[in-house]
Amino acid sequence: MTAADPYNPLVRDCFGNPAHAGALPEAYADTQTADVTDPGSGARLQLFAGIEHGRISALCFRAWGCPHLLAAAELYCREHEGRELASSGDVDVTDMLGRLSAPVAKTGRLLLIEDAARMLATGASDREED
Numbered sequence: 001m002t003a004a005d006p007y008n009p010l011v012r013d014c015f016g017n018p019a020h021a022g023a024l025p026e027a028y029a030d031t032q033t034a035d036v037t038d039p040g041s042g043a044r045l046q047l048f049a050g051i052e053h054g055r056i057s058a059l060c061f062r063a064w065g066c067p068h069l070l071a072a073a074e075l076y077c078r079e080h081e082g083r084e085l086a087s088s089g090d091v092d093v094t095d096m097l098g099r100l101s102a103p104v105a106k107t108g109r110l111l112l113i114e115d116a117a118r119m120l121a122t123g124a125s126d127r128e129e130d
Contacts, residue, residue: 020077024048034119089121
């Protein structure tokens with residue numbers, strides 16, 4: 001990452017290779033969805049989890065926002081797919097900001113990951129947009 005290039009290799013990999021982008025296949029009988037929005041920035045994140053025996057078998061996202069948000073969503077999916085649903089809310093946004101070398105100004109957008117993850121973990125219903 002240089003002054004001319006604001007994105008580190010992890011952001012470039014997650015943003016450029018979003019294996020978890022899109023909607024969840026309809027094959028899952030048990031699913032959880034989280035939909036959160038940051039009205040100040042207009043950023044939005046949807047997480048879709050296919051659940052089998054209390055584990056996240058598949059995790060997908062749709063995100064509208066900056067490359068750091070999209071990269072963070074992909075990173076979250078990569079790291080939480082296969083985990084117990086109850087632990088899906090374990091997100092350390094400060095760690096994620098550091099790993100993605102995201103500016104502090106992006107904290108609010110990355111907090112959408114934490115909000116959506118907690119919704120998945122608790123089984124909260126979709127949140128309406130403000």
